[in-house]
Amino acid sequence: MLIIETVPMLRREIRRWRQEGKRIAFVPTMGNLHDGHMTLVDEARARADIVIASIFVNPMQFDRADDLARYPRTLQEDCEKLNRRGVDLVFSPSPADIYPHGVATHTFVDVPVLSELLEGASRPGHFRGMATVVSKLFNLVQPDLACFGEKDFQQLAIVRKMVADMGYDIDIVGVPTVRAKDGLALSSRNGYLTAEERKIAPALHQVMQSLAEQLANGERHIDEMIAAAEETLQQRGLRADGLAICDAETLQPLTVDSKRAVILMAAWLGSARLIDNQQVDLTQ
Numbered sequence: 381m382l383i384i385e386t387v388p389m390l391r392r393e394i395r396r397w398r399q400e401g402k403r404i405a406f407v408p409t410m411g412n413l414h415d416g417h418m419t420l421v422d423e424a425r426a427r428a429d430i431v432i433a434s435i436f437v438n439p440m441q442f443d444r445a446d447d448l449a450r451y452p453r454t455l456q457e458d459c460e461k462l463n464r465r466g467v468d469l470v471f472s473p474s475p476a477d478i479y480p481h482g483v484a485t486h487t488f489v490d491v492p493v494l495s496e497l498l499e500g501a502s503r504p505g506h507f508r509g510m511a512t513v514v515s516k517l518f519n520l521v522q523p524d525l526a527c528f529g530e531k532d533f534q535q536l537a538i539v540r541k542m543v544a545d546m547g548y549d550i551d552i553v554g555v556p557t558v559r560a561k562d563g564l565a566l567s568s569r570n571g572y573l574t575a576e577e578r579k580i581a582p583a584l585h586q587v588m589q590s591l592a593e594q595l596a597n598g599e600r601h602i603d604e605m606i607a608a609a610e611e612t613l614q615q616r617g618l619r620a621d622g623l624a625i626c627d628a629e630t631l632q633p634l635t636v637d638s639k640r641a642v643i644l645m646a647a648w649l650g651s652a653r654l655i656d657n658q659q660v661d662l663t664q
């Protein structure tokens with residue numbers, strides 16, 4: 381497995397593989413890898429000749445300096461895991477490789493409307509930073525396909541829109557959320573939870589499942605459902621920070637024509653902000 385830090389060396393390898401006619405799959409990450417990331421790698425491995433993963437804690441997508449400063453960086457362990465999983469190349473640039481003149485003056489990619497809603501409202505600038513780095517990584521890696529987790533539902537929707545709008549010839553593969561046995565979605569930020577908080581954390585998934593059951597049973601008093609869910613989370617020790625039930629296609633409020641809903645959950649538990657989501661078929 382090659383570990384490459386600079387753009388010129390990455391380009392050299394990509395050029396060689398493209399000349400050989402290899403099909404390239406790409407898995408972008410911010411590192412501190414867990415089984416969720418490994419599932420993305422397996423999906424990529426199954427669909428291509430060459431698998432490239434990136435590990436880059438992208439400063440442009442962090443709206444809080446403290447969040448960026450403490451984001452876990454575990455490059456060596458991450459590379460060992462990726463090597464065992466059959467990845468061909470890890471690209472782990474420094475911020476100076478990606479933003480040679482700094483973040484503030486760098487050209488950005490902004491997907492309007494979708495980026496401003498929900499998580500975008502809670503984390504100003506987050507999706508612009510995410511779309512910019514994903515766009516740049518797509519240009520550098522030139523993959524045939526790229527894998528993203530459904531855990532970051534709005535991120536996946538924004539990437540799909542960017543690819544469609546900008547004409548990238550890249551298949552975007554969404555991978556279902558990988559969970560711990562108790563239902564908690566795996567996430568690097570789960571590492572911030574104390575042992576006590578970790579026991580409480582599955583409440584997020586339980587409350588989400590209860591909302592999904594209500595929707596499946598035909599309940600449509602969305603505001604009351606959300607208010608009750610926030611209350612339950614509070615009783616269980618979590619502080620809701622953006623619960624929403626919307627149309628899974630548009631991320632706008634449900635209408636009578638909506639075919640699929642998505643329940644989007646975000647809540648603080650101690651110093652960790654946890655997110656999760658679940659889709660519900662409304663046509664049954």
Ligand SMILES: Nc1ncnc2c1ncn2[C@@H]1O[C@H](COP(=O)(O)OP(=O)(O)OP(=O)(O)O)[C@@H](O)[C@H]1O
Nearest residue numbers: 409410411416528529531532557558566567568569
């Ligand atoms: N539990 C999971 N199941 C499936 N995919 C996941 C899971 N967690 C993360 N991913 C996906 O892995 C990719 C890289 O995500 P990232 O490196 O930010 O990991 P993360 O664990 O989500 O970290 P964070 O705690 O910052 O949200 C993204 O496409 C993300 O959706």
Ligand SMILES: CC(C)(CO)[C@@H](O)C(=O)[O-]
Nearest residue numbers: 408409410438510513532
């Ligand atoms: C897609 C991504 C790697 C871009 O920095 C990041 O947002 C993530 O890890 O989900």
Ligand code: BAL
Nearest residue numbers: 410441442506532535
């Ligand atoms: N997995 C989403 C990246 C972020 O929280 O910044």
